[in-house]
Amino acid sequence: MTTTLRSAQGGLSGPSRVEKRRRLVSARDLPDMLFRGYAWSTGIIVVAIMIAVGVFLALRAGQALQVAGWSFFTEQVWEPDAGRFGIVAVLFGTLLIALIAGVVSVPLAVGTALFISEVASGRFQRTLISLVDLMAAVPSVVFGLWGVFFLTAEVIPVSRWLATWFGWFPLFRVDGFDPTDPLAGANLFTSSPLIAGLVVAFMVVPIQTSVMREAFSQAPAGEREGAYALGATRWGMITAVVLPFGKGGMIGGTMLGLGRALGETIAVYMIISPVFEVQWQPLHTNGNSVSALIANRYGEASPIGLSALMAAGLALFLITLVVNFTASTIVSRSRSGAESEV
Amino acid sequence: MLLPGRTASTLLAACRRALLIALATLLACSATALPVRAETYEPITGSGSTWSQNAIDQWRKNVKANYNMTVNFEGVGSSVGRTQFIANQVDFAISEIPFQKTVAAGAQTSERPEEGTYAYMPIVAGGTAFMYNLKINGKRVTNLRLSGQTITKIFTGVITKWNDPAIKADNPGLVMPNRTITPVVRADGSGTSAQFSMWMSKRHGALWNAFCAKVGWKTPCGLTSQYPAPAGFKAQNGSLGVAGYVSQSYGEGAITYVEYSYALKSGFPVAKVLNEAGYYVEPTASSVAVALIKAEINPNPRSADYLTQILDKVYANKDPRTYPLSSYSYMILPTKVRPGGTFTESKGKTLGAFGTYFLCEGQQQADQLGYSPLPMNLVLAGAEQIKRIPGVGNVAVNINKCNNPTFKPGESPSQNQLAKTAPQPRSCDKVGPTQCTTGTAGARQDTPVTTPTQGRSVDTSTSDAGAGPADGNASNEQVPQDQAVDPTAFDADGVPLSGSARSSGTAVASPFELASSEGWSSTQTLMAIAGVLVLGLVAGPPLLARRLRRSGAPSTTASRSGASGGQ
Numbered sequence: 001m002t003t004t005l006r007s008a009q010g011g012l013s014g015p016s017r018v019e020k021r022r023r024l025v026s027a028r029d030l031p032d033m034l035f036r037g038y039a040w041s042t043g044i045i046v047v048a049i050m051i052a053v054g055v056f057l058a059l060r061a062g063q064a065l066q067v068a069g070w071s072f073f074t075e076q077v078w079e080p081d082a083g084r085f086g087i088v089a090v091l092f093g094t095l096l097i098a099l100i101a102g103v104v105s106v107p108l109a110v111g112t113a114l115f116i117s118e119v120a121s122g123r124f125q126r127t128l129i130s131l132v133d134l135m136a137a138v139p140s141v142v143f144g145l146w147g148v149f150f151l152t153a154e155v156i157p158v159s160r161w162l163a164t165w166f167g168w169f170p171l172f173r174v175d176g177f178d179p180t181d182p183l184a185g186a187n188l189f190t191s192s193p194l195i196a197g198l199v200v201a202f203m204v205v206p207i208q209t210s211v212m213r214e215a216f217s218q219a220p221a222g223e224r225e226g227a228y229a230l231g232a233t234r235w236g237m238i239t240a241v242v243l244p245f246g247k248g249g250m251i252g253g254t255m256l257g258l259g260r261a262l263g264e265t266i267a268v269y270m271i272i273s274p275v276f277e278v279q280w281q282p283l284h285t286n287g288n289s290v291s292a293l294i295a296n297r298y299g300e301a302s303p304i305g306l307s308a309l310m311a312a313g314l315a316l317f318l319i320t321l322v323v324n325f326t327a328s329t330i331v332s333r334s335r336s337g338a339e340s341e342v
Numbered sequence: 343m344l345l346p347g348r349t350a351s352t353l354l355a356a357c358r359r360a361l362l363i364a365l366a367t368l369l370a371c372s373a374t375a376l377p378v379r380a381e382t383y384e385p386i387t388g389s390g391s392t393w394s395q396n397a398i399d400q401w402r403k404n405v406k407a408n409y410n411m412t413v414n415f416e417g418v419g420s421s422v423g424r425t426q427f428i429a430n431q432v433d434f435a436i437s438e439i440p441f442q443k444t445v446a447a448g449a450q451t452s453e454r455p456e457e458g459t460y461a462y463m464p465i466v467a468g469g470t471a472f473m474y475n476l477k478i479n480g481k482r483v484t485n486l487r488l489s490g491q492t493i494t495k496i497f498t499g500v501i502t503k504w505n506d507p508a509i510k511a512d513n514p515g516l517v518m519p520n521r522t523i524t525p526v527v528r529a530d531g532s533g534t535s536a537q538f539s540m541w542m543s544k545r546h547g548a549l550w551n552a553f554c555a556k557v558g559w560k561t562p563c564g565l566t567s568q569y570p571a572p573a574g575f576k577a578q579n580g581s582l583g584v585a586g587y588v589s590q591s592y593g594e595g596a597i598t599y600v601e602y603s604y605a606l607k608s609g610f611p612v613a614k615v616l617n618e619a620g621y622y623v624e625p626t627a628s629s630v631a632v633a634l635i636k637a638e639i640n641p642n643p644r645s646a647d648y649l650t651q652i653l654d655k656v657y658a659n660k661d662p663r664t665y666p667l668s669s670y671s672y673m674i675l676p677t678k679v680r681p682g683g684t685f686t687e688s689k690g691k692t693l694g695a696f697g698t699y700f701l702c703e704g705q706q707q708a709d710q711l712g713y714s715p716l717p718m719n720l721v722l723a724g725a726e727q728i729k730r731i732p733g734v735g736n737v738a739v740n741i742n743k744c745n746n747p748t749f750k751p752g753e754s755p756s757q758n759q760l761a762k763t764a765p766q767p768r769s770c771d772k773v774g775p776t777q778c779t780t781g782t783a784g785a786r787q788d789t790p791v792t793t794p795t796q797g798r799s800v801d802t803s804t805s806d807a808g809a810g811p812a813d814g815n816a817s818n819e820q821v822p823q824d825q826a827v828d829p830t831a832f833d834a835d836g837v838p839l840s841g842s843a844r845s846s847g848t849a850v851a852s853p854f855e856l857a858s859s860e861g862w863s864s865t866q867t868l869m870a871i872a873g874v875l876v877l878g879l880v881a882g883p884p885l886l887a888r889r890l891r892r893s894g895a896p897s898t899t900a901s902r903s904g905a906s907g908g909q
Binding site for chain 1: 522592
């Protein structure tokens, strides 16, 4: 490389000993310029829209934030018309639901992605891929209906069992539940963050699966064959080659799913029974999420109420932004992510 | 009938031919073949109350089928309806309550519709019912009775168990289970919440104010559209949401406030509510009509609140047939075309026609749907309000051809046929030891009750022997209506005093308490052992194998670790 460069340079500028870095100049013809302009402008527009959304939310939220002050981050009540409202309980509920969704969906998505990329083959594989993509296309309201009318009744016995036998563990505690009371109703276990989280988990599994499958399928064939040649079983090959290679994809998919779980509206809105206090028991009835709160209240909101909802939206926007930026950073730094950029 | 049919078919054949020739001919042809429509109506859109949505949806269907009139309605709650009307987003709104000076208890903001742009028109009456899901020994209860105070205590979190003495006192014939009550309230801004909380604040102010104080509101607090949901409560969206929750299998033990029609639709019972005259009454069309005779309607046509209701006297109506939580639902009509809004004069015509339809014809179905038809005076007043809609044209309600079940042609406007013919409540519905077995609302099946048989030697009985129930009446049959049942003696809670021994008429099992098995017992020990064994079985072999291999052959371990390091 260096030698050829030097000789080429020598040919041009004579016997100068100083090695100048050659400047690369590309000839810009019209199609090139047009394409550059197009790419630049679309990129700028996307960023501008994002910034505009943020600025708009911040401006509209200003009035409410002025009224509430710092209590916006501590108050556990939502009465903007009375000047008392705070995000803490709602934000906590959002994170709790997203966390439950993540805990359930990530192992499911990893397993599905591995099965599709490593075990299934041929037509079967293609069918599975389109099936997962199809699942991603199911509207969230359908998931919500399914959650309300089917899943709730099925989850209640599980919740009850967990609360009965593992109630001593803080995660499975349900206040007010008495296992020795045969008449204890199911009402303590309905509309819980667990049920909402499960439904959201099933909604984010497809997107996580496809991101992970993409990453796994790009694991280099040479390394796979190398692992096999060294006597690895299929599982050995997966743990030694595919998983380390697809780590970025796995983290990225998880974060993308988390981003969607944070923002999921309708399914949560249909399932949850909204309260405005920090409710940390996943099995216990009641919860809340920012997007469900907005969906519930925006229609009847007074100007100050709307401003308060904007403030809640701003908080969600910032959190989702952070999650997605983290995800994309991790994906682009990973080996598989870097490869997919080429 | 044959001849027109034949002409139609020949016309149709002509049409087919015409289709082949030219599109223009087809259009002309179909115009003659289809029945000529006298009117065309521009679609209108409204939003608001879910309380009266069942009636509105039925009317919409009817006008679509009969007049090809499109009326869109979104049941999003009264609060949203009013907000959207102010914001000019809908042509009309449906709300149980007028525009509010304070949007919620403790709120400072108010709804400010532009002066002179709106008018209220009553659309239908109905009862805010208490739909519940309760089983005793696996059998659905359909004849629950509740006094106003008990209801208030349930919905303010004072009573939390179904076997509370107050509920027992209301239901002497039922063996109430030791189950937790789950009050299901509305999560969205709702006119039903407003009506219910207004009744509580007026009738049981102390309890309601204590509840407001508990949730951190300033007292005294009046009505609220946003019902608070403290721990133990459940909040759902819309009437369908609360009714849907209660009617689920997991909703056992739940009770909600919702319009009577939702209980009819979901096939669930409603609680009979105690009125001033001492009878427990179901919110049927006639009991609502009787109650609302005492409603004070704002009589001043110049007032912005013309036709709005004051229900204090309804709550206290002394007629034994009264259902106390009766009220009217209102349509908020535009009286001005506002710039930038959706409403136009041509839409006014549709709105006027729709209004005249449901004031008369539409009221016929009210009873069947679970509402109560409007009386004549409100139909007449409503017809006057319709005339204020811009662009409405020449609409008039012909009161003699109105077909409204509450009056016949030529009657005085103050009369209500439905209230006149309303049946008196049965004697078993009176406060006392007897309880009717018949079901309510959507669940008409009987619920057996334990019948009290009064001993003849009860010394507290001052009345003559004939006042008591028939001798040997051990069946669960309620006492015949003509027989005046006067309870012998009751304590302050309405529980029969000792002396009136109870005997079970039918095979009604009574709940009993099991010795609680709290603490560590053999079950827990066995479970713990089983858990440890499972863990050992899963984790044991690999750990053991590794240990054995390491101690047995150090050379292989070294080579293995070297290989793994190279990876």
